[in-house]
Amino acid sequence: MTTLLDDGIATSNATLRRYLHGLPGVDQVGAEGRAAMLATRSIKAASKERAIDLAISMVDLTTLEGMDTPGKVRALCAKALRPDPTDPTTPHVAAVCVYGDMAAIARDAVGDIVHVAAVATAFPSGRASLAVKLADTRDAVANGADEIDMVIDRGAFLAGRYLDVFDEIVAVKEACGTAHLKVIFETGELRTYDNVRRASFLAMLAGADFIKTSTGKVSPAATLPVTLVMLEAVRDWHRQTGQRIGVKPAGGIRTSKDAIRYLVMVNEVCGVAWLTPDLFRFGASTLLNDLLLQRQRMRTGHYSGPDYVTID
């Protein structure tokens, strides 16, 4: 698929390193300044209504807790299908995101209306052998997940063993079969924007369908500047290969205002082609209810309250 780029880049750690370190750097002050400027965009009236519905349709409604039960997952799935039971015009979310052992329950509950994303590869730390990670992935797919959210080996990445990270992504992609692969960087551990840009290209080279900021288990999780750098990476990748890769900020996005800021950024960095759940997702749990409250407010002209949206 990436014939133009693939040629020889990943034949050894040295060639891969040369490629990744040859990418233009990211100036921290400039990137944060650009993100802050885009955050001043004022989205009102009809454009806000559209943005809220779009944001709802992009949510990967998530529960990733040790205390998850089938009941909890079923409730989440019901919410995913009908986010606002009082208003049937509300779009459903893009996917539910659960641990692999819950994928079957989720699939059973949502049918083929929304996607089932399962985290795999020893989420969230990624500290397991490749065999375990691949088994984890196959298990989730067998349970009905059609999207796999994997984590990269940050230790290997930070140590400069890029080829190990690359090979692992390639192997997981293969284990996914037809399931879409989202590659989580855990940008809160990669720390620098240069690393985020390199990780983005590394994952895209290895066949990622989506690149994702965070597990939600490490702080800071998604931020506007980190997402900006990833959006610039997928934009540049598209220009070089013609292939569109998705972006998923996850963790820490809680308000409609935040979500709209991300959509503005997608719009102005990548263009409208990326404004679809196929290419942009929010990994979130509490965000959905704030979007619903704002949606009700715009429909009825007044604020309701947290008791008028369901907790699931």
Add this chain to the structure above:
Amino acid sequence: MTFDYAPAPESRAVVDIAPHYGLFIDGDFVESIDGTTFKTINPATEEVLTEVTEAGAADVERAVKAARTAYKQTWSKMPGRERAKYLYRIARIIQERSRELAVLETLDNGKPIRESRDVDIPLVAAHFFYHAGWADKIAYAGYGDKPYGVAGQISPWNFPLLMLAWKVAPALACGNTVVLKPAETTPLTALAFADICRQADLPPGVVNILTGAGQTGRLIVESPGIDKVAFTGSTEVGRQIQRAVAGTRKGLTLELGGKAANIVFDDAPIDEAIEGIVNGIFFNQGHVCCAGSRLLVQESVQDEVLDALKRRLATLRLGDPMDKNTDIGAINSPEQRARIDDLVKSGEGEGADRWSAPCALPDRGWWYPPTVFTGVTQAHRIAREEIFGPVLSVLTFRTPDEAVEKANNTPFGLSAGIWTDKGSRILWMASRLRAGVIWANTFNRFDPASPFGGYKESGFGREGGRQGLAAYVKQEVV
């Protein structure tokens, strides 16, 4: 799927523009003795905003006299720590009234509300806060502590209130009194500032605001009661002022035009460099004396940079300056628009390739689309003359030496920008570029603590920072 932003206009309700303004002399708004009136116009709509006074000779004399009396009787006798209190008070009032000032600035100047709200007005307040801190420490700055007396100041239309702040704050901090003339097309925020002086209980006569055009400015410069002249504006008018002041006791600082080089090396952070280029020349419609109007890009990344730049320019939002989502506002006056057009035509005539961003221009008002010229050589007028509009001339270089040579090959020397990931190259370049301000991996960033000013035909003297104080104290060897 499209994602159009609904109009998000800032409210005008916060400003209250009177139908007529007099002159601010000796602490009060007064009617002119021998002046006339003229209109100030919203460049985005061509709507007349109000009528202001063009001060005549008798008005200038009266204002200079009031400033002299205030200097002798109050301001020069007041301890620095007391002067500081007034400056702090002014700074706080500016913050409190920031929304009103931002709206006024945008209405009168045509710049986007996002810029007046997020850049101009916060910097104005910061400038007064900064100089309030200096007021009782002037002697320690190293330039002596004797004020000139009465400063005659002429400010430009591109950053009306910010340029006023750059002039008034250090003058007052050092113990001078002021007669200031704002540009004729943008007098409203200066008049609001007069009101702020009143609100701050600034002693009468310390700040006098005379509106008017070139003739009023000439009267101020030539007034025998003026001890120091400070001017920001065109190199042409700067020359006339320097001639007028030559052979007098008057001190002079000039901040004039520029033709800054924004130099992009092949190892630059490209996305941020693109933002820096955009911010360098399309910020404030390019009405910036230190604008990065010449892009010097290393040949090896020329195509990549230009492609990315054009794509980025296509996303700029041109239109109603009062809309919070507008990036490019109106050109300040029809004269300025004609000047931009003339230079752009010369660029086409001399064989450079023109590209303008595809954007619709509003029917009323004065506008210019973001424009880029490629294939520009050092000999083209658009590479040598200040355009003062949203027009970028792109030149290329191959080696760092060539970049320095080309960057310095201009009669101006106000600012320059360097984009590279290599720290040592930044220092190497900065020590060779003849420009008063050099930005590294950023552009058009201002801070009151950082001195601003030019070399060669860009003028002399500094505004801001410790060095800026030198412009407002007499440097005498005793």
